[in-house]
Amino acid sequence: MATLVNYIDCTAGARKGTGVLGCKIPTGIPDGFIAVSKTWEFNPAEEDFNETYQKLQVQKGLWFPFNNAVDFNENNEDTQFKTYNTGIKLPTREGLPELEFVYSNEYSWHSAVYTFNGYGNYNIILVWKNNVIGVATKPDGTLTGLSAGYLNVKPFKNSNGSDPAETMIGFQLTDGFQYNSKMSLIEGDVNGFNVKNLKGALDAKITVPVVPANAATTVSVKVVAEFNPSIVVKGLTVDDFKVTGKTVSAAVYNSATELYDLTTSAFATADVFKLSLNDGTYDIVETATGAQYKGESKSYTV
Numbered sequence: 001m002a003t004l005v006n007y008i009d010c011t012a013g014a015r016k017g018t019g020v021l022g023c024k025i026p027t028g029i030p031d032g033f034i035a036v037s038k039t040w041e042f043n044p045a046e047e048d049f050n051e052t053y054q055k056l057q058v059q060k061g062l063w064f065p066f067n068n069a070v071d072f073n074e075n076n077e078d079t080q081f082k083t084y085n086t087g088i089k090l091p092t093r094e095g096l097p098e099l100e101f102v103y104s105n106e107y108s109w110h111s112a113v114y115t116f117n118g119y120g121n122y123n124i125i126l127v128w129k130n131n132v133i134g135v136a137t138k139p140d141g142t143l144t145g146l147s148a149g150y151l152n153v154k155p156f157k158n159s160n161g162s163d164p165a166e167t168m169i170g171f172q173l174t175d176g177f178q179y180n181s182k183m184s185l186i187e188g189d190v191n192g193f194n195v196k197n198l199k200g201a202l203d204a205k206i207t208v209p210v211v212p213a214n215a216a217t218t219v220s221v222k223v224v225a226e227f228n229p230s231i232v233v234k235g236l237t238v239d240d241f242k243v244t245g246k247t248v249s250a251a252v253y254n255s256a257t258e259l260y261d262l263t264t265s266a267f268a269t270a271d272v273f274k275l276s277l278n279d280g281t282y283d284i285v286e287t288a289t290g291a292q293y294k295g296e297s298k299s300y301t302v
Contacts, residue, residue, distance in 0.1 A: 011235045017265065027185065028130035032067040032101050034198075035122035035192060036145040039159070042135070043142055050192040059284045059292060064116070066169060067127055069101035075170070096165070097179050100170035101124075107156060108227035110167040114153045124148045124171060127195050131188035136178050143184060147175040201284045202226075202234050205297030206275050209259070211300050214269040220259040221275055226295065232258045235287030242278040245271065271302040 040062045047053065077095035084090075084107035102107070116122075123145025126134035135143045149172045157166040173179045182218035188194055212219045221241070225231040238251040243264055250263035267273075276296040277285045284294045 012135040017249055027132055027134070028128040030069070030072045030099065030101070031129040031195075032065070032103075032143075033070040033099070033127055034125040034133075035066065035151060036125055037062040037115065038121070038123055038145075039217075040123070041138075041142050041144050041267070044301040047139065048192070049186055051197060052179060052195070054193060054195075054198050055286070055290075055292070059217070059282045059286060061284060063125075063198075064122070065200050066101065066103070066113070067105070067196060067198060068137075069165075070104050071102040073102075074098070075100060082160045094176045096176050097173040098170060099173075099299045100103045101168070103167045105167060110153070110156045110165075112227070113167065113169065114156075116151055116169075117153050119150045120148075122148060122151055124173065128235045131193075131195055133186050133188070133195055134183045135186065136291060137182050137184045140163055142178045145213070146173050146179055146183065148172065157173050199292070200238050201292040204216050204293040205229060205252075206295050206297040208275065208297065210252055212302060214267065216267050216302075217264055219264060219267070219275075220254075220257070221262060221297075222259050223277075223293075223295070233287070233291075233293055235289050235291075236260060236277075236285065237295075238262075239289075240277055240285040242276045244275075246273065267302045269302055272299055273302075275300050 028149045036057075040057065042049065054063070056067065058083050064177040075098040077097045077098065078095040079091050079114065082092050099284040123136075125145050128134075133144070136146045137143060152169070154168040154170070157168065158165075159165045165168055205224050205226045206221060207222045209222060210220060223236065225233065234253060236253070240261055241248050241251055241260070243262065246264040246267070248262050248264050252261050253259075254261055277283065277293055279285045284292050286292050
């Protein structure tokens with residue numbers, strides 16, 4: 001194809017029709033968002049966008065759900081205009097979309113999501129309360145997250161006796177045309193998912209109460225929720241544990257001690273090892289109840 005210099009399509013083909021369909025996909029009230037990796041893409045012609053697929057994206061570390069907001073604010077910037085002496089106004093810069101969601105999940109959750117502050121690290125999938133999500137459409141039909149700039153978690157807001165403790169998370173979408181004209185809606189009931197079932201991975205604290213001795217072939221491990229050590233992580237299997245430099249051949253949960261007793265290849269004097277949750281492929285593992293955890297211990301020396 002020849003290069004078209006000083007050319008722009010000003011025909012009717014560059015504009016979409018303004019008719020209204022009799023059967024529309026309603027977006028409803030915003031419920032939150034999913035921060036997704038800049039590299040995440042989905043091919044709707046070849047893949048199923050169901051709950052199994054979505055949970056796998058969390059396990060891969062590509063999706064981070066921020067669902068079930070209690071409130072939201074739209075802080076969209078107004079388009080900037082230049083007004084001439086003749087009174088004529090011309091747009092000079094389009095205002096970009098900005099959304100802020102409010103959550104009431106207490107401090108432990110706030111301290112985790114505060115680590116997501118930054119600029120240009122994630123794209124955004126929008127989530128509505130009626131089980132509809134919004135993604136961006138690329139020219140080849142591939143779906144991806146909406147282009148985003150900053151993602152900012154405001155300082156923790158304490159309860160004042162009238163209002164509960166709150167976490168406020170805002171972000172700006174950096175492609176106004178993409179948001180306003182190139183967003184595709186995916187309806188959950190039709191595609192076999194309920195986005196409210198999608199949860200983020202939980203952080204686990206992993207410790208070894210007694211360091212194994214020389215020639216030992218077992219090690220006992222305690223796995224608890226990082227932000228509440230009274231919650232013991234249950235439902236892990238042998239495939240969920242990784243020990244540096246060792247092969248793990250068995251893992252048995254002892255309900256009396258609340259420890260996992262691992263059978264491993266032999267330890268030797270001066271061995272330095274760590275334990276982590278890893279299923280052989282991903283650093284996030286899924287328990288029998290469907291909860292997903294990630295975590296790594298400190299280093300131990302035999």
